[in-house]
Amino acid sequence: MIDLRSDTVTLPTPEMREAMYQAFVGDDVFGDDPTINNLEERVAEILGKEAAVYMPSGTMTNQVAIRTHTEPGDEILLEQSAHVYFNEAGATAALSGAICRLIPGDRGVFGAEDMEAAIRPVNDHYPRTKLVCVENTANRGGGKVWPLEKLAEVKKTAHENGLKIHLDGARIWNAAAAMNIPESEIAKHFDSVSVCFSKGLGAPVGSALAGSSDFIMEARRFRKQFGGGMRQAGIIAAGALYALENNRERLTVDHDNAKIFAKGLAEINGIEINPDDVETNIINFRMQGMTTDELIENLNKQGTHVLPKDSITIRAVTNLMVSESQINIALDHVRNAMNS
Numbered sequence: 001m002i003d004l005r006s007d008t009v010t011l012p013t014p015e016m017r018e019a020m021y022q023a024f025v026g027d028d029v030f031g032d033d034p035t036i037n038n039l040e041e042r043v044a045e046i047l048g049k050e051a052a053v054y055m056p057s058g059t060m061t062n063q064v065a066i067r068t069h070t071e072p073g074d075e076i077l078l079e080q081s082a083h084v085y086f087n088e089a090g091a092t093a094a095l096s097g098a099i100c101r102l103i104p105g106d107r108g109v110f111g112a113e114d115m116e117a118a119i120r121p122v123n124d125h126y127p128r129t130k131l132v133c134v135e136n137t138a139n140r141g142g143g144k145v146w147p148l149e150k151l152a153e154v155k156k157t158a159h160e161n162g163l164k165i166h167l168d169g170a171r172i173w174n175a176a177a178a179m180n181i182p183e184s185e186i187a188k189h190f191d192s193v194s195v196c197f198s199k200g201l202g203a204p205v206g207s208a209l210a211g212s213s214d215f216i217m218e219a220r221r222f223r224k225q226f227g228g229g230m231r232q233a234g235i236i237a238a239g240a241l242y243a244l245e246n247n248r249e250r251l252t253v254d255h256d257n258a259k260i261f262a263k264g265l266a267e268i269n270g271i272e273i274n275p276d277d278v279e280t281n282i283i284n285f286r287m288q289g290m291t292t293d294e295l296i297e298n299l300n301k302q303g304t305h306v307l308p309k310d311s312i313t314i315r316a317v318t319n320l321m322v323s324e325s326q327i328n329i330a331l332d333h334v335r336n337a338m339n340s
């Protein structure tokens with residue numbers, strides 16, 4: 001099976017499982033889990049932040065960040081295709097009572113002017129704009145990487161207007177690898193940063209939220225309120241720690257495989273894709289003469305698995321379970337499907 005449905009499908013390797021088996025654990029709600037403490041310190045260090053807190057999922061780290069930055073009735077700004085808005089089951093409204101205001105963008109990236117135009121003036125009739133969220137890489141934008149100058153402009157404009165700025169950095173690792181810079185160069189533009197270990201890094205579970213010590217202390221309270229306090233979770237955090245130390249550098253392999261896949265797709269009659277759009281591990285493409293459902297069903301039968309992004313677009317994601325030779329086989333499968 002060639003599984004290109006997502007980078008979340010990765011399974012722990014024997015080495016990662018061994019690290020998990022050997023992990024020292026304790027009650028993390030009491031602060032007693034040494035593996036989680038190590039992981040949180042290491043994440044804070046890598047991102048250049050004062051502190052970090054481990055949580056079960058990227059949805060929880062994003063939503064705890066939003067709850068920590070806002071009060072019910074406040075408004076947050078985010079790009080129209082943001083995961084926080086699209087894929088987190090309305091949690092911002094349900095758990096924080098905050099309103100989302102969407103900013104138009106290009107493949108997940110927006111400009112400081114468009115953001116500034118969406119900030120509410122002070123007026124009793126309006127919600128208070130409190131927070132702007134950025135997603136890097138932009139998932140629905142096809143793994144697009146934010147240029148650093150744009151991040152700097154958005155941060156400056158946010159802070160000048162009294163807003164906090166949060167990064168959904170589920171794939172900050174891919175952005176940093178693609179730009180060949182340390183993650184802290186991206187994280188420095190944000191008041192809070194959410195990162196995931198269970199995507200391209202290949203750990204089975206978990207995410208972390210990083211920021212100032214005061215912010216993280218408050219976030220720990222909301223983690224508890226949202227039901228995310230865990231006990232001897234060092235068992236899973238050990239997988240995350242292993243992934244952090246061993247699987248960041250190899251992300252360029254996934255990026256190279258994504259480019260091979262995109263270039264190969266571009267040569268297949270009926271497939272529409274611009275290979276230059278593929279900067280990291282996510283490939284979005286469309287096709288003529290076949291629906292997404294038909295192509296997916298055909299590919300499934302041949303042993304390649306992808307998912308629809310929407311009714312006319314397919315999304316494929318390279319990951320550590322898929323080798324270059326499997327990418328070439330997957331291309332054969334697409335070719336067969338388009339010729340059938």
Ligand SMILES: Cc1ncc(COP(=O)(O)O)c(C=O)c1O
Nearest residue numbers: 057058059060083135139168170
């Ligand atoms: C950009 C982005 N943010 C957040 C998440 C949420 O992560 P989780 O599935 O761990 O809740 C995802 C998951 O795919 C994601 O792609």
